[in-house]
Amino acid sequence: MNDFNFYQSKAPVDAIQEISSLENAKYIAGGTNLIDLLKYNLLTVEELVDVNHLKSESVKELENGAVLLDAFSTNADTAYHPIIEDRYPLLSKAILAGASAQIRNMATNGGNLLQRTRCYYFYDANTPCNKREPGSGCSAINGYNRNMAILGTSESCIAVFPSDMCIALSALNATVNVSGPDGERKIDFTDFHRLPGDRPHLDNNLQPNELITGIELPEKGFVSNYSYLKLRDRNSYAFALVSVATAMDLEDDLIKDIRIALGGVAHKPWRVKAAEDFLIGKTATRDNFAAAAEMIIEGATSYEFNSFKIELAKRAIIRNCLMALHPETQLPGAQPSA
Amino acid sequence: MQTETLTQPLEKTNSKIITLKINGVETQISLKPWVSLLDCLREYLDLTGTKKGCDHGQCGACTVLCDGKRILSCLTLAVMKDGSEITTIEGIATGNGLHPLQKAFIEHDAFQCGYCTPGQICSAIGMFNEGKAKTEADVKELMSGNLCRCGANTNIINAIMEVKNGGDHE
Ligand SMILES: Cc1cc2nc3c(=O)[nH]c(=O)nc-3n(C[C@H](O)[C@H](O)[C@H](O)COP(=O)(O)OP(=O)(O)OC[C@H]3O[C@@H](n4cnc5c(N)ncnc54)[C@H](O)[C@@H]3O)c2cc1C
Ligand code: SF4
Ligand code: FES
Ligand code: FES
Numbered sequence: 001m002n003d004f005n006f007y008q009s010k011a012p013v014d015a016i017q018e019i020s021s022l023e024n025a026k027y028i029a030g031g032t033n034l035i036d037l038l039k040y041n042l043l044t045v046e047e048l049v050d051v052n053h054l055k056s057e058s059v060k061e062l063e064n065g066a067v068l069l070d071a072f073s074t075n076a077d078t079a080y081h082p083i084i085e086d087r088y089p090l091l092s093k094a095i096l097a098g099a100s101a102q103i104r105n106m107a108t109n110g111g112n113l114l115q116r117t118r119c120y121y122f123y124d125a126n127t128p129c130n131k132r133e134p135g136s137g138c139s140a141i142n143g144y145n146r147n148m149a150i151l152g153t154s155e156s157c158i159a160v161f162p163s164d165m166c167i168a169l170s171a172l173n174a175t176v177n178v179s180g181p182d183g184e185r186k187i188d189f190t191d192f193h194r195l196p197g198d199r200p201h202l203d204n205n206l207q208p209n210e211l212i213t214g215i216e217l218p219e220k221g222f223v224s225n226y227s228y229l230k231l232r233d234r235n236s237y238a239f240a241l242v243s244v245a246t247a248m249d250l251e252d253d254l255i256k257d258i259r260i261a262l263g264g265v266a267h268k269p270w271r272v273k274a275a276e277d278f279l280i281g282k283t284a285t286r287d288n289f290a291a292a293a294e295m296i297i298e299g300a301t302s303y304e305f306n307s308f309k310i311e312l313a314k315r316a317i318i319r320n321c322l323m324a325l326h327p328e329t330q331l332p333g334a335q336p337s338a
Numbered sequence: 339m340q341t342e343t344l345t346q347p348l349e350k351t352n353s354k355i356i357t358l359k360i361n362g363v364e365t366q367i368s369l370k371p372w373v374s375l376l377d378c379l380r381e382y383l384d385l386t387g388t389k390k391g392c393d394h395g396q397c398g399a400c401t402v403l404c405d406g407k408r409i410l411s412c413l414t415l416a417v418m419k420d421g422s423e424i425t426t427i428e429g430i431a432t433g434n435g436l437h438p439l440q441k442a443f444i445e446h447d448a449f450q451c452g453y454c455t456p457g458q459i460c461s462a463i464g465m466f467n468e469g470k471a472k473t474e475a476d477v478k479e480l481m482s483g484n485l486c487r488c489g490a491n492t493n494i495i496n497a498i499m500e501v502k503n504g505g506d507h508e
Contacts, residue, residue, distance in 0.1 A: 005352045006371035006417050032413050035374070036394055048371065050418060076407075080470065100483020101465065103395060105407045106414065236482035332479040 001038045005047040012054055012179050012211055019049045020181050020209045027051050027211060029072060029108035032099075033115040042125055042132060051110075051211070059083045065219035071110030071177075071212040075165060076101070078109055088217055089327065090226035090247050094168035097230045097334035100237050110212035113166060113176065113192065116203065117159040117267075118239055119148065130156045131200045138200075146305040147241065150313070151297070152266040157200030158303060161193055161268050162239045164334075168228060170269035171245040171259040174217050180210035193268035200267075222247035222259075227323035229316055230263075230334040240264035242313045243334070244320040253283045260296060260321070265313055272296045284325060286318060293317040356420040360385070361429025371417045376400045378416035379426060387427035387456050391485075398484035401457040401464070402426050408464025410483075427456035430463070438504070439463065442497035450488035458484045462498045474499055 009015035019025045025047040028034050037043045051072055058073035059081040067087065069078055078084055079095035099107065121127045121139035128137035140148050140158055148158040166189075174189045193204045206212070225248035232238040243263035249256040258279045262270040275295035282288045293314040300310045323330060329337035355368045360383065367382060376393070379385040379402070391399030393412045400412040403425040430437045439459050442448070449455045461484045471477045477498055486494060 001372040003352070004371060006354060006415070008420075028415075028418070030413075031415065031418065032395055032410075035413050035415065038372075039394065048415075052418060076468075080468075100398065101468070101480050102398060102401055102408050102410045102461065102483045103413075105464075106409050236479055332476055333482070 001035075001041070002044040004045045006050065007047055008050045008053060010053060012213055015049050015051050015054065016179060016181060016209060016211055018047075019211075022047055025049055029111040030074065030103075030106040032103050032107045033111060037116065040123060040125065042123065052108075054213075062216075067217045067219075067221075068177075069109050069215040069217065071214050072108055074105055075099075075107045075109065075112060076104040079104065087221040087223060088168075088172065090222055090228060090245055091165070091168040091172060091217070093226075093228040093330060093334060094164045094243075094245055096332070097228055097243070098164035109165070109215055112163055113169075113212060113215075114204065114206070115163055118162045119159040120144070122159065131159060131196075134199070134201045141303060144305055145303040147239070147264075148303060148306050149266045150300040150302050150306060150309050151262075151270055152195040152268070153301065154196045154198065154200070156198050157196035157267070159196070159200070160264055160266060161203070162264075163269075164228070164230065164240065164243060164263060166193070167243055167245045167261045167263035167269045169215065169217075170271055171247045171261040172217055172221070173259070174215050176212060177214040177216060178206065178210045179213050180207055182207075184213075186216070189269075190271065196267050203267075220249075220257075222249060224327075225250055225324045226327050227320050227330055227337075228334045229320040229323060229336060231312060231316055235335055236333045242309055242316045244313075244316045246317075246320045246324040248284070248321070248324045250284060250325075255279050255282055255284055255288075258321075260292065260317060262296065262313060262317070265300075265309065270296070272298075284321070286322060289318045289321040290314075292321075354417050354420070356417055358416070358419060358421075359423040361425060367416075369416050371415060373416050374412055375402070375404075375414045375416045375419055375424070376411035379411060379424075385426050385428055388460075389453055389456055391453070391457075396485075397454070397457075398461060399454055399457040401461045401484065403460055403464055403467075406464075406467055408461050408467075425460070427460060430459060437463075438501045439497065442501045443494070446493045446497035446500065447490070448493040448497040449486075449490050454484060454486045454488075454490075458486070458494055462501075465498075466502070471502070477502065 028048040055072040058077040060068045079092045121129045127139040149160045176187045230240045230243040245261045247259040275292040353368045389399040391397035395413045402411045
């Protein structure tokens with residue numbers, strides 16, 4: 001790590017003012033991603049602006065029925081909050097499928113949205129990487145690309161966004177509240193993260209110095225039929241090869257509403273509206289889910305070592321939609337139901 | 339080779355004085371902001387019970403309790419914890435007696451080299467405080483942030499389960 005200054009901010013405006021007055025400063029929340037990057041010298045900073053003291057009530061019910069997650073509260077406090085366990089169990093399960101208990105006790109909701117990719121080449125400063133150093137090239141495309149994306153890739157970057165929490169937030173149609181030098185705004189979750197295109201160094205559409213202050217969940221939390229499935233090389237404490245969040249609303253056997261979001265396959269949580277629309281009004285059968293899976297994975301391209309992900313993703317979608325019919329059978333850590 | 343590289347970079351005068359209550363003892367210390375809590379404990383305060391494994395959040399060896407919650411001391415800066423209460427493995431035993439978990443680890447042969455043990459024990463205490471582990475499957479999942487390179491995992495889980503079922507973990 002390089003030497004840097006440390007500033008403990010007292011209020012969002014104070015944090016934004018402080019960071020805006022500096023050339024090269026960063027907010028620090030849990031630090032679980034930022035400190036790791038600093039230790040590898042993938043990043044140097046002049047100052048860290050600590051936002052931990054901005055923390056307030058971790059989960060708040062709003063008047064319009066929506067629920068507001070505090071950006072500075074921890075992933076653990078959010079996942080175990082009674083309102084989240086009761087009203088948004090999909091989110092609770094997805095958060096608990098990520099990292100380890102210690103990391104979830106440190107990691108914040110805001111920081112989770114901004115964690116960087118785990119592409120090995122991004123983490124290895126000795127290799128070219130367009131995300132780390134724009135214009136230097138992509139080592140993964142012709143390298144060992146087993147973990148990389150199959151959807152929405154570009155010639156510049158094939159990295160995946162590694163969050164679990166965000167896959168559930170995507171399925172729940174969350175909104176991100178941000179505050180910046182030019183005031184406050186709200187960003188739909190689907191518009192928050194971006195595809196690599198020719199500017200893979202940008203992970204999301206946040207403007208410089210903007211601070212995430214909260215995440216809003218619409219009233220509808222899908223309490224009866226939901227499931228989060230995370231497939232990985234070991235059953236716990238590993239990033240997803242493919243993950244699926246399914247939120248379903250059933251009336252008798254008919255699907256009234258459904259959301260299917262994929263993790264581990266793209267630069268952002270992946271949703272295909274056409275596939276969800278196709279399922280609405282249909283019965284919750286394996287065949288229908290299989291047809292939707294084809295639509296979701298349509299256009300997927302694979303690289304030398306990750307072609308297995310295409311079939312894996314299809315099967316994961318089908319399995320997880322079936323698991324959503326019996327959410328009580330979900331095992332800890334988002335392992336497949338028995 | 340440029341001659342500038344021979345001169346030391348200007349040191350920033352940015353040390354901070356922080357207070358940590360460590361194992362019940364209030365401790366003031368002046369530190370650079372980039373010092374991790376782990377290095378603060380081991381290098382500045384001689385509390386070497388907390389181990390450095392990976393230094394990148396991947397093994398759990400550095401687990402300590404911060405205000406009762408288990409965290410990774412390698413991925414936090416000491417200055418971020420100003421004013422907090424920290425419990426390390428040195429603060430687990432009370433008086434002359436070992437903590438029930440420490441006894442159970444001995445009885446169950448739950449370590450070989452012992453390197454992961456301080457982190458395993460602090461993590462298990464944190465897990466008990468959280469109160470979310472109901473079954474053995476939960477315990478395995480919630481202890482999965484602590485890796486044991488010697489492969490003592492089965493005995494570690496047995497030791498933890500015994501204390502959990504015995505109910506004397508408070
Ligand atoms: C070993 C390991 C395994 C992991 N496994 C998983 C996993 O399986 N699944 C998963 O989803 N995640 C996993 N994680 C990632 C972890 O969830 C993230 O590191 C964490 O969520 C980041 O949150 P933080 O508060 O620590 O962020 P920090 O590290 O503090 O910050 C991350 C970034 O966000 C910025 N930032 C933070 N808060 C704000 C804010 N409010 N507004 C604007 N900018 C902000 C910081 O400037 C920084 O750029 C793992 C991490 C580790 C170390
Ligand atoms: S996939 Fe993206 S992050 Fe990985 S090396 Fe290529 S440009 Fe870098
Ligand atoms: S040393 Fe902190 S997790 Fe390995
Ligand atoms: S006993 Fe050796 S690492 Fe666990």
